[in-house]
Amino acid sequence: MPQLTATPASALADEPVHIRVTGLPPFQVVTLKASLKDDKGDLFQSKAFYRANEAGEVDLEQAPALGGDYVGVHPMGLFWSLKPEKAFWRLLKHDVLNTPFWVTLDVYDSICSQYSAIIQPSASQVVQRWFSGPGVQRKQIREGRVRGALFLPPGEGPFLGVIDLFGAIGGLVEFRASLLAARGFAVLALAYFDYEDLPEELLEVDLEYFEEAANLLLAHPKIQRPGIGVISMCKGAEIALAMACYLKQAVAIVCINGFTAVMGVPLRYKDLVVTPIRPEMERVQVHASGALSYCHCYGDPRDKLNGQSVLPVEKAQSRLLFIVGEDDEFIRSKLYAEQAMDRLRSHGRSHGRVLVYPSAGHLIDPPYAPLCFASRVRGLPRPFLWGGDPAAHAAAQEHAWGEIQKFFRQHLIQNRSKL
Amino acid sequence: MVQLTATPVIALVDEPVHIRATGLTPFQIVTLHASLKDEKGNMFYSRAYYRANEVGEVDLERDSSLGGDYTGVHPMGLIWSLKPEKLLTRLLKTDVMNSPFQVQVKLHELDFLLNNKPISAPKASLTLERWYVAPGVTRIRVREGRLRGALFLPPGEGRFPGVIDLFGGIGGLLEFRAGLLASRGFVSLALAYCDYDDLPPQPEITDLEYFEEAANFLLRHPKVHGPGIGVVSTCKGAEIGLSMGIHLKQITATVLINGTPFVFEVPQVYRGQIYPPVPPSIQLVAINTLGLTEFYRMFEETQIIASQSFLPIEKAHGHFLFIVGEADKNVNSKRHAELATDRLRRNGKSNWTLLSYPGAGHLIEPPYSPLCPASGLRALSSSVHWGGEVIPHAAAQEHSWKEIQKFLRKHLISTVTSQL
Numbered sequence: 001m002p003q004l005t006a007t008p009a010s011a012l013a014d015e016p017v018h019i020r021v022t023g024l025p026p027f028q029v030v031t032l033k034a035s036l037k038d039d040k041g042d043l044f045q046s047k048a049f050y051r052a053n054e055a056g057e058v059d060l061e062q063a064p065a066l067g068g069d070y071v072g073v074h075p076m077g078l079f080w081s082l083k084p085e086k087a088f089w090r091l092l093k094h095d096v097l098n099t100p101f102w103v104t105l106d107v108y109d110s111i112c113s114q115y116s117a118i119i120q121p122s123a124s125q126v127v128q129r130w131f132s133g134p135g136v137q138r139k140q141i142r143e144g145r146v147r148g149a150l151f152l153p154p155g156e157g158p159f160l161g162v163i164d165l166f167g168a169i170g171g172l173v174e175f176r177a178s179l180l181a182a183r184g185f186a187v188l189a190l191a192y193f194d195y196e197d198l199p200e201e202l203l204e205v206d207l208e209y210f211e212e213a214a215n216l217l218l219a220h221p222k223i224q225r226p227g228i229g230v231i232s233m234c235k236g237a238e239i240a241l242a243m244a245c246y247l248k249q250a251v252a253i254v255c256i257n258g259f260t261a262v263m264g265v266p267l268r269y270k271d272l273v274v275t276p277i278r279p280e281m282e283r284v285q286v287h288a289s290g291a292l293s294y295c296h297c298y299g300d301p302r303d304k305l306n307g308q309s310v311l312p313v314e315k316a317q318s319r320l321l322f323i324v325g326e327d328d329e330f331i332r333s334k335l336y337a338e339q340a341m342d343r344l345r346s347h348g349r350s351h352g353r354v355l356v357y358p359s360a361g362h363l364i365d366p367p368y369a370p371l372c373f374a375s376r377v378r379g380l381p382r383p384f385l386w387g388g389d390p391a392a393h394a395a396a397q398e399h400a401w402g403e404i405q406k407f408f409r410q411h412l413i414q415n416r417s418k419l
Numbered sequence: 420m421v422q423l424t425a426t427p428v429i430a431l432v433d434e435p436v437h438i439r440a441t442g443l444t445p446f447q448i449v450t451l452h453a454s455l456k457d458e459k460g461n462m463f464y465s466r467a468y469y470r471a472n473e474v475g476e477v478d479l480e481r482d483s484s485l486g487g488d489y490t491g492v493h494p495m496g497l498i499w500s501l502k503p504e505k506l507l508t509r510l511l512k513t514d515v516m517n518s519p520f521q522v523q524v525k526l527h528e529l530d531f532l533l534n535n536k537p538i539s540a541p542k543a544s545l546t547l548e549r550w551y552v553a554p555g556v557t558r559i560r561v562r563e564g565r566l567r568g569a570l571f572l573p574p575g576e577g578r579f580p581g582v583i584d585l586f587g588g589i590g591g592l593l594e595f596r597a598g599l600l601a602s603r604g605f606v607s608l609a610l611a612y613c614d615y616d617d618l619p620p621q622p623e624i625t626d627l628e629y630f631e632e633a634a635n636f637l638l639r640h641p642k643v644h645g646p647g648i649g650v651v652s653t654c655k656g657a658e659i660g661l662s663m664g665i666h667l668k669q670i671t672a673t674v675l676i677n678g679t680p681f682v683f684e685v686p687q688v689y690r691g692q693i694y695p696p697v698p699p700s701i702q703l704v705a706i707n708t709l710g711l712t713e714f715y716r717m718f719e720e721t722q723i724i725a726s727q728s729f730l731p732i733e734k735a736h737g738h739f740l741f742i743v744g745e746a747d748k749n750v751n752s753k754r755h756a757e758l759a760t761d762r763l764r765r766n767g768k769s770n771w772t773l774l775s776y777p778g779a780g781h782l783i784e785p786p787y788s789p790l791c792p793a794s795g796l797r798a799l800s801s802s803v804h805w806g807g808e809v810i811p812h813a814a815a816q817e818h819s820w821k822e823i824q825k826f827l828r829k830h831l832i833s834t835v836t837s838q839l
Contacts, residue, residue, distance in 0.1 A: 282468035
């Protein structure tokens with residue numbers, strides 16, 4: 001009788017699951033399938049074909065998938081290769097506190113090439129994937145101009161404080177902040193446009209808003225002073241880098257696949273106005289699938305004509321960690337990160353570090369998040385191309401997550417000592 | 420005054436069009452937008468952004484597209500980069516005789532077209548007619564004996580080389596390539612073999628005698644110049660085409676596009692000789708990043724080589740032209756062609772040419788056909804990935820079409836002159 005075990009059955013979404021099947025006919029080719037429904041009820045599925053060994057077992061930590069959504073030894077492949085039934089749909093957890101993703105794992109003792117409701121699996125187990133841990137608290141933030149959600153770990157603290165900034169998607173994305181809180185950080189998921197009473201469109205970046213948010217976080221009794229970290233992505237990474245250059249509160253900045261120059265809209269901080277690079281939308285490229293690749297629209301930070309828009313990273317007092325997906329189709333992240341690193345070096349500064357992940361795309365999320373190769377953004381009909389090769393992207397997410405936490409722990413705790 | 424010109428406005432689909440715009444502001448960036456409605460009402464769109472020169476002109480034969488559906492200098496880019504509004508719809512002409520495809524080309528100011536439709540009115544526009552048959556080509560429905568298909572005759576007196584046109588697993592009858600071949604001087608028989616008229620929807624065997632009947636039918640036609648005829652075949656059709664080249668002496672030139680040198684799915688039978696199909700290893704079927712099914716890993720070489728399924732290509736007397744799309748995700752085209760040519764070499768044969776196109780996918784069609792990267796076949800619930808990258812695929816179609824015609828003329832017409 002086939003049996004499927006997945007351990008742990010309930011865990012944080014960034015923890016691996018060990019999947020094993022026993023009781024199969026020796027050397028039988030079987031189908032392993034995963035499925036989940038997101039908060040809106042949209043279905044995501046994945047499958048892989050494995051051959052049982054002589055004892056009739058399949059252990060995903062050792063056995064290679066022969067075909068399906070991935071090939072080779074990938075213990076978490078069923079998770080990161082989940083695909084939406086609805087084309088160009090991204091998997092995002094909105095309710096991060098109260099419910100997990102329930103992932104149903106099925107094994108069929110034959111090759112099932114079609115998804116069918118008729119055939120019953122030989123064995124099944126549901127695992128829970130949580131985006132926050134026991135005791136994590138969420139507090140809606142509406143103080144002064146600041147809008148977002150603060151996630152606090154259980155206990156008295158003091159905790160390392162982090163601001164979490166997403167990009168062009170707008171609104172408030174909470175799942176990364178809540179996961180980091182489950183890992184012991186106090187995290188402010190900060191919205192900056194298209195949320196509550198914030199402007200619907202981002203027409204300028206007002207750094208004073210972000211300074212207000214940083215001060216709010218630092219004023220919290222459970223948060224360690226005197227400096228906070230920022231984890232940021234895409235447009236958010238440009239803002240985080242600007243915080244590093246012009247503000248004092250942020251002392252450890254993680255920039256994932258972002259701009260290192262002011263892009264599209266001006267940056268303002270008190271009297272200072274930094275004019276942006278104007279995106280050349282005529283350089284958009286349409287992928288065979290119809291999705292749009294924007295990465296050639298955003299100019300070259302090394303172009304002298306863009307000089308006044310490039311962020312003066314040599315002025316930053318904080319530690320910088322650039323995370324780059326080499327196959328990013330939305331931003332030429334590697335180009336930007338390398339330009340920033342060169343600028344640091346040419347000024348004799350050594351507080352920057354870059355991690356380049358070959359074949360990873362734009363949306364470098366916490367581990368085991370399915371690769372989203374292209375998706376629709378903010379109701380626009382043509383999907384945006386993000387890029388990435390599934391297995392390499394999954395490996396990048398796994399590695400980067402560990403590095404990000406190490407980086408914060410190392411530099412936020414030590415931030416009392418001068419660089 | 421802004422003017423948009425295209426020459427020729429009315430043409431065969433395999434003919435290039437020269438598109439120019441004049442009367443623009445110097446160095447102005449403009450949008451060229453093309454749209455087409457197929458016979459089912461599906462819309463296809465493409466766009467490219469160009470910068471006018473110092474006298475306010477854009478010439479697609481000279482100028483580089485800055486972005487959009489293609490970049491670089493591609494005079495026909497607007498046509499072959501057309502993309503369906505409804506995902507994964509393939510552009511296919513069913514009525515090839517009575518109507519063309521109409522392509523509307525419009526020039527707009529710089530327009531970022533995040534939707535498919537431009538925001539402002541066009542500054543200039545024109546409509547191209549793209550025909551699959553030349554004036555004077557005639558079409559005759561074929562229902563002779565078991566044969567089902569359509570015969571296309573070139574215009575004019577005299578006799579012409581004959582060609583049988585075979586498509587693949589899609590079934591039914593695709594006539595567009597036969598219509599074009601007739602327009603280029605070949606008597607072309609678009610031959611159906613499954614899921615058409617009273618032919619079985621899914622035959623249990625491939626009976627080569629049916630194709631022999633077709634070859635004899637073609638040779639008997641008063642407008643066909645023998646003694647040899649050709650075959651142009653794709654995918655499953657190419658498996659059959661290869662067998663025809665082996666077993667039928669009448670076949671002196673065979674074009675094999677992304678096919679297999681072995682039998683798959685159902686057995687092939689010819690006068691009692693049975694070639695069994697290679698069993699598929701379904702566990703090797705892959706799903707790509709976008710959720711499309713890729714079958715190209717499904718046949719293992721260990722099952723092909725030294726099996727009865729591997730067709731004895733060395734026994735063929737005629738010539739072969741292999742057309743390979745290296746980015747074919749449906750069939751492992753490159754490797755399969757290598758198996759065939761290795762076998763020919765081992766047997767001391769040199770009666771073949773191989774054209775291998777990097778970046779080209781499975782559906783290598785006549786020039787300027789838009790790349791269809793994936794579509795849904797009737798028998799599969801999820802969509803099949805054909806593969807291919809837009810720009811190299813277009814180049815492959817342009818090059819291979821010329822080579823196919825050269826090859827057919829060389830091996831069909833020279834046999835004619837050698838008779839004199």
